[in-house]
Amino acid sequence: MKFAHMADLHLGAVSDPKMKELESSTLERAFTICEERGADFVIIAGDIFHINIPDLAVVKEAVEVFKRFTDTGRKIYVVYGSHDFSPNSTSIIDILEAAGVVVRVGKPAAHEGKLRPEVVTDRRTGAKITGISGRRSSLEKEAFDDLDRDYLKALEGFKIFVFHTGLLEMRREGEKFDGISLGALPEGFDYYAGGHIHREFVDSSGRVVFPGPLFTGWGADLEGTVLGERRGFYLVEASKGSKPRLEFIDLKPFEGVHKSIDATGKTADELNDELRLWATEVDAAGKVVLLKVHGELSSGRTSDVQFGLVREMLAESGAVYLHLNRNALRTKEMGMVTVMGESAGEIEGKVFKEMMGSVKGRDGEPVVKDEPATAAKLLSALRIPRQEGESIEDYFARVSREARSILGILQKGEDAGRADGGGDRASGAGMVRKGTGARMPGWRGMSR
Amino acid sequence: MGIGIGEADYAGQIVEGEDGELVLREKQGAKLELGDLVVVDNERVKYICMVSKLEYGSLIHSDRILTSSGSMLEGVNPRLEFPDKDLRIFRQVHVKPLLEVSSEGGKQLARAPRSIPEFMSKARAATAQDFSFLEAPRTSVFIGNIRSGSKTLPVEFSMDGERLLSHHVLVSAQTGRGKSNLVKVLLWEAMRHGRFGVLVMDVHNEYFGTPASPGLKDHPDASRALVFYSRSPPPGQQLLKINLKSIDPEDLMGVVEFSTAQEETLETLRRQHGSGWASALLAIDEEDDAYKKSKGTIRALKRKVCNIFNLRETGAGYECADGVFDLGGMGEETINDMARALEEGKVVLIDGSSISDDTGLVIASAALRKVFDRYDYYKSSGILGEKAQVAVVLEEAPRLLSGAYGDNVFSRIAREGRKFRIGLIAITQLASVIPREILANIGTKVIMGNEMALERKAIAESAAQDLADFDRIIAGLEVGEAIVSSIFSKFPVPVKVPKFEDLAARGGKEGARPLNAPQKRYF
Numbered sequence: 017m018k019f020a021h022m023a024d025l026h027l028g029a030v031s032d033p034k035m036k037e038l039e040s041s042t043l044e045r046a047f048t049i050c051e052e053r054g055a056d057f058v059i060i061a062g063d064i065f066h067i068n069i070p071d072l073a074v075v076k077e078a079v080e081v082f083k084r085f086t087d088t089g090r091k092i093y094v095v096y097g098s099h100d101f102s103p104n105s106t107s108i109i110d111i112l113e114a115a116g117v118v119v120r121v122g123k124p125a126a127h128e129g130k131l132r133p134e135v136v137t138d139r140r141t142g143a144k145i146t147g148i149s150g151r152r153s154s155l156e157k158e159a160f161d162d163l164d165r166d167y168l169k170a171l172e173g174f175k176i177f178v179f180h181t182g183l184l185e186m187r188r189e190g191e192k193f194d195g196i197s198l199g200a201l202p203e204g205f206d207y208y209a210g211g212h213i214h215r216e217f218v219d220s221s222g223r224v225v226f227p228g229p230l231f232t233g234w235g236a237d238l239e240g241t242v243l244g245e246r247r248g249f250y251l252v253e254a255s256k257g258s259k260p261r262l263e264f265i266d267l268k269p270f271e272g273v274h275k276s277i278d279a280t281g282k283t284a285d286e287l288n289d290e291l292r293l294w295a296t297e298v299d300a301a302g303k304v305v306l307l308k309v310h311g312e313l314s315s316g317r318t319s320d321v322q323f324g325l326v327r328e329m330l331a332e333s334g335a336v337y338l339h340l341n342r343n344a345l346r347t348k349e350m351g352m353v354t355v356m357g358e359s360a361g362e363i364e365g366k367v368f369k370e371m372m373g374s375v376k377g378r379d380g381e382p383v384v385k386d387e388p389a390t391a392a393k394l395l396s397a398l399r400i401p402r403q404e405g406e407s408i409e410d411y412f413a414r415v416s417r418e419a420r421s422i423l424g425i426l427q428k429g430e431d432a433g434r435a436d437g438g439g440d441r442a443s444g445a446g447m448v449r450k451g452t453g454a455r456m457p458g459w460r461g462m463s464r
Numbered sequence: 465m466g467i468g469i470g471e472a473d474y475a476g477q478i479v480e481g482e483d484g485e486l487v488l489r490e491k492q493g494a495k496l497e498l499g500d501l502v503v504v505d506n507e508r509v510k511y512i513c514m515v516s517k518l519e520y521g522s523l524i525h526s527d528r529i530l531t532s533s534g535s536m537l538e539g540v541n542p543r544l545e546f547p548d549k550d551l552r553i554f555r556q557v558h559v560k561p562l563l564e565v566s567s568e569g570g571k572q573l574a575r576a577p578r579s580i581p582e583f584m585s586k587a588r589a590a591t592a593q594d595f596s597f598l599e600a601p602r603t604s605v606f607i608g609n610i611r612s613g614s615k616t617l618p619v620e621f622s623m624d625g626e627r628l629l630s631h632h633v634l635v636s637a638q639t640g641r642g643k644s645n646l647v648k649v650l651l652w653e654a655m656r657h658g659r660f661g662v663l664v665m666d667v668h669n670e671y672f673g674t675p676a677s678p679g680l681k682d683h684p685d686a687s688r689a690l691v692f693y694s695r696s697p698p699p700g701q702q703l704l705k706i707n708l709k710s711i712d713p714e715d716l717m718g719v720v721e722f723s724t725a726q727e728e729t730l731e732t733l734r735r736q737h738g739s740g741w742a743s744a745l746l747a748i749d750e751e752d753d754a755y756k757k758s759k760g761t762i763r764a765l766k767r768k769v770c771n772i773f774n775l776r777e778t779g780a781g782y783e784c785a786d787g788v789f790d791l792g793g794m795g796e797e798t799i800n801d802m803a804r805a806l807e808e809g810k811v812v813l814i815d816g817s818s819i820s821d822d823t824g825l826v827i828a829s830a831a832l833r834k835v836f837d838r839y840d841y842y843k844s845s846g847i848l849g850e851k852a853q854v855a856v857v858l859e860e861a862p863r864l865l866s867g868a869y870g871d872n873v874f875s876r877i878a879r880e881g882r883k884f885r886i887g888l889i890a891i892t893q894l895a896s897v898i899p900r901e902i903l904a905n906i907g908t909k910v911i912m913g914n915e916m917a918l919e920r921k922a923i924a925e926s927a928a929q930d931l932a933d934f935d936r937i938i939a940g941l942e943v944g945e946a947i948v949s950s951i952f953s954k955f956p957v958p959v960k961v962p963k964f965e966d967l968a969a970r971g972g973k974e975g976a977r978p979l980n981a982p983q984k985r986y987f
């Protein structure tokens with residue numbers, strides 16, 4: 017038999033129109049290859065969509081691609097991923113399954129206190145497919161503890177276990193993510209189709225496989241793609257008892273060009289000159305551009321650096337998209353602050369106190385009163401992510417209203433009440449959500 | 465006379481002696497045994513003593529005794545008896561004063577004896593009340609109940625975990641005297657606090673427990689205080705998979721014997737290839753002209769590295785036969801995870817039953833090297849005090865601690881671990897092989913039964929208290945019985961270590977989730 021193993025499609029994650037196009041064409045290409053290469057079925061190990069209820073235009077395009085494949089009598093087997101799963105509301109995966117577009121495997125059932133995930137048999141090949149869906153914050157871990165392993169081991173035939181959970185043994189040195197130990201996977205399967213970790217991985221047995229993301233046009237993963245990491249899926253030829261033959265289908269979703277500039281010791285003007293010169297000379301036509309600017313400016317503010325101009329210049333030269341990473345750009349005028357504290361809140365409070373007075377208005381006076389308290393409120397408001405069903409426009413408007421309200425610059429006539437809570441949907445304004453603030457080092461390897 | 469003590473309760477009376485040893489005439493029927501604790505009450509001070517020698521005493525001339533014995537044995541006069549036998553024939557009991565307990569203002573103060581009881585003072589058997597001066601330590605690690613000979617008193621003896629582990633522990637015993645049980649009890653106690661990181665290479669895989677027998681997995685806090693690594697871990701535990709990049713040549717020192725040329729080659733490989741030294745070594749073609757002179761060294765090194773990591777050469781390169789070590793991209797964080805767990809005050813248990821002892825030591829070395837690095841940084845940052853006290857259980861310690869194959873992380877811990885809050889729990893039958901300066905550095909010795917006089921002597925000579933007269937007592941210790949001699953204890957404490965199964969049954973099952981019907985939502 018031959019099957020395709022994909023994961024972490026994250027459809028709908030990109031907002032840039034050109035990147036959306038690339039995302040959509042890459043998906044189409046992937047399924048065309050599956051069809052042409054005679055894949056009997058496709059496994060998607062979680063995170064087909066970036067959120068549980070994605071933009072309907074994104075869903076429509078995906079359904080068209082999926083349907084073309086399944087109309088040939090072949091199936092797409094999926095599990096929930098940490099992104100497209102929702103414990104409280106319906107996931108788009110449920111809708112696609114109800115419409116017969118995908119088959120969700122591993123639906124849970126309890127048997128004498130043990131978890132027996134439903135096993136689906138592929139009619140075309142006889143392969144038995146089951147698994148464990150992913151959840152937010154790797155909450156699915158406990159399901160692995162409760163698996164009825166003897167039951168799964170006793171199943172006969174070619175068996176595939178699909179999961180959306182990182183393996184702790186996969187971590188590179190210094191990389192941190194939560195997950196399960198390789199030993200937690202149930203014994204006796206011929207193939208373990210993994211997802212959630214955004215990089216290719218095949219264990220020494222050749223049976224535990226993570227294809228990494230299909231596309232990734234966003235965040236740190238985009239940097240990886242530009243820097244040459246393969247993006248695609250595995251085409252697997254397998255039969256009972258023999259080691260699966262893996263072929264990675266490199267989709268090369270886009271061509272990239274990257275530039276890293278160390279701003280250390282330069283003034284903002286000098287950095288602007290360097291950026292302009294580079295933007296003029298770089299061959300960016302038809303490419304995704306990754307620009308990383310880091311280091312400490314000797315003078316001038318980071319806001320003096322004309323990144324907007326660079327963006328315009330690259331767009332004019334035909335670049336598909338500019339991914340700008342300036343997280344590590346600092347200036348001496350806002351030097352490094354080192355503080356210690358027991359909790360994130362305490363550390364934030366100390367940082368705000370340290371930085372008090374560093375931003376002044378034209379009159380040389382601080383622009384807001386009680387800066388630490390205002391900053392804490394602002395941070396708290398900014399922590400609230402986009403809510404379920406909230407459009408990007410509504411989200412931007414809400415964040416803007418709340419921020420202006422906290423800074424005391426809300427225009428007359430604007431609904432201050434909404435700014436405090438944004439209606440029912442954003443009634444959590446001001447509340448600090450656990451787990452949404454701090455990012456761990458090494459987080460780039462994980463689904464976001 | 466002691467409070468509430470009747471004449472019938474006395475066990476004997478001091479009839480001679482000196483500051484190091486008192487001699488009692490035993491009251492008929494008292495039947496004191498070696499190791500029994502007796503108390504001599506004087507005004508506002510009492511002396512707690514341990515029976516160290518028993519002998520006969522008689523006021524009858526020896527000629528007469530021998531004649532009488534002959535008459536009885538030869539049947540001349542089998543019913544011959546001595547007049548006033550109970551007064552004239554008795555047992556003399558030698559006791560060693562362990563402690564002087566004085567009462568001042570209702571408070572009891574204990575110290576090593578500086579005086580001797582009044583002549584002809586009477587002695588009685590020790591009771592639980594005699595130990596009311598014992599104070600509960602800050603981070604109490606229960607070791608066992610105080611024991612008077614073979615009788616267990618209802619007095620719990622605990623030590624302060626921070627002090628105990630930071631100043632090293634030596635458990636000395638012969639096989640079958642209860643070492644493993646004691647270690648399990650110590651680990652169980654450590655887990656209770658969740659602030660002691662203890663690394664254990666469990667060579668017989670007897671500590672974690674199985675469905676049929678209790679183990680550390682049954683601890684109420686196991687989910688947060690225990691991490692178990694195994695080649696075939698039970699659900700929820702960790703696969704023992706370590707990337708060779710995590711192992712430094714330094715971790716092999718003291719475990720594998722290297723020639724100077726081999727050590728130099730390892731150092732060169734490390735300098736040139738960093739963490740990829742092992743792969744670089746294995747990739748060397750010793751037939752290459754560049755290695756003409758060092759062909760023998762490279763071959764020997766390859767052989768040693770393959771042995772220790774259980775590597776075999778295949779058509780596709782080297783692979784680890786038992787799967788513990790990885791030459792690819794797996795297990796890069798395992799050693800860091802172990803170090804982090806220790807720093808977080810967890811017991812890190814490694815199933816060493818299916819790997820060689822030396823391989824286990826290399827893994828432990830690597831994890832402890834990481835802890836040392838981290839704790840060195842914390843020390844220089846002034847935050848070491850906030851970190852968990854770490855210890856490593858080292859079984860059959862002498863070879864490593866003696867530095868037979870050179871300096872290693874274990875001997876470093878023995879020497880300077882205290883400054884870094886890293887301690888040793890060394891377990892051995894052969895204390896005599898451990899260098900004296902290291903023995904002297906070990907703050908607490910838990911002495912269990914040992915038939916070898918040389919070993920008893922070595923341990924007694926290095927004990928925190930004078931155990932010169934304890935030789936026969938140590939020789940006679942039964943399974944689970946121990947004498948704890950510690951710089952943090954004012955006297956050598958005879959204890960009975962509880963059976964782990966009893967301890968686990970008392971505190972292990974509370975809060976455990978019933979096996980059937982998990983109250984969870986799956987998706």
